[in-house]
Amino acid sequence: MARIDDHVRALEIAKEELSNRNPLHFCRSSGALFMEEAGSTTIRLRFLNRMITISWPDFLFYQDSNEGIPIKERILVLHYLNGSKGERLTGELIAYQDIPSARFYLDAFNRRVTYPMINAFGDQPDQLRLLAKELFGANTSSMGDISVLIQALPRVPVTLAIWKGDDEFSSDGTILFDSSVKDILSAEDISELTSMIVYALITKAR
Numbered sequence: 001m002a003r004i005d006d007h008v009r010a011l012e013i014a015k016e017e018l019s020n021r022n023p024l025h026f027c028r029s030s031g032a033l034f035m036e037e038a039g040s041t042t043i044r045l046r047f048l049n050r051m052i053t054i055s056w057p058d059f060l061f062y063q064d065s066n067e068g069i070p071i072k073e074r075i076l077v078l079h080y081l082n083g084s085k086g087e088r089l090t091g092e093l094i095a096y097q098d099i100p101s102a103r104f105y106l107d108a109f110n111r112r113v114t115y116p117m118i119n120a121f122g123d124q125p126d127q128l129r130l131l132a133k134e135l136f137g138a139n140t141s142s143m144g145d146i147s148v149l150i151q152a153l154p155r156v157p158v159t160l161a162i163w164k165g166d167d168e169f170s171s172d173g174t175i176l177f178d179s180s181v182k183d184i185l186s187a188e189d190i191s192e193l194t195s196m197i198v199y200a201l202i203t204k205a206r
Contacts, residue, residue: 007071014078015059021082023056030084031154047077047153048196049136073196076189080153083184087155093176096194102187113194114175117160120202121146122171125162131204132160136197144173152193156181160197 018026023043027034032045034056043054052069053062054077061069061077096114097106121128125146132138132148141147144161152158157178165171175194185193 007075010075011071011078014075014082017082018059018078019057026081026084029086030081032081043081045077045081045154046151047073048200049151052077072192076185076193076196077153079185079189080156083186084155085183087180087183089155089157090179092179093159094179094182095174095176096187096190098179099177099182099187099190102190105187105191109191109194113191113198114173116202117175117198118162118171118173120205121162122165122173125164127205128160128162128201131201135200135204143176150197152197156184156193158194158197 023034023041026032027043030045032043035042035044041056043056045052050063050065054060055062059078061074063069096102096109102109117128125144129138129140129146129148132150136150136152138148138150141149141159141161143159145164147159147161150158150160159176161174161176163169163172175198177190181190
């Protein structure tokens with residue numbers, strides 16, 4: 001129960017922080033759309049290949065499927081809106097451990113995200129490519145035996161790469177981010193976002 005309470009509190013803090021900012025400014029900085037029509041005001045952005053709509057200023061979340069949006073996803077979207085300051089993509093790819101304060105979480109990140117991805121797709125990297133395209137509209141990248149680039153949020157691309165094993169070497173893999181991400185999301189948020197991606201892929205692969 002304490003864990004749920006922590007999430008509720010984190011959501012309320014994120015709402016309060018954003019409510020004190022000009023929505024036109026943070027939408028422009030984050031690549032979201034600020035829309036005023038038919039007497040309502042909303043914020044719209046693409047998140048993990050789904051269009052998310054947030055009412056302003058009461059922060060009610062909707063998506064086109066009419067399914068509920070989990071509280072962790074709502075927190076992450078608000079953190080992204082609050083953290084974006086108009087950063088441009090640098091084109092420099094970095095690993096999780098290169099993100100400030102991420103070293104503290106690295107072992108947990110590998111156990112929770114990197115190793116499960118390798119275990120699921122190390123022997124069948126083509127399936128990673130197919131499922132990432134199906135779930136997230138991913139593009140194929142040029143790293144490893146198979147790599148995919150997923151536009152998780154408007155300014156947050158995530159690259160998943162797999163090297164298939166052989167008689168001498170075990171399968172390997174990595175997850176990379178544009179270096180600008182460290183100025184937008186915390187290490188914890190980046191871990192949570194990547195976990196959402198990888199576990200959706202693993203679940204689809206079963």
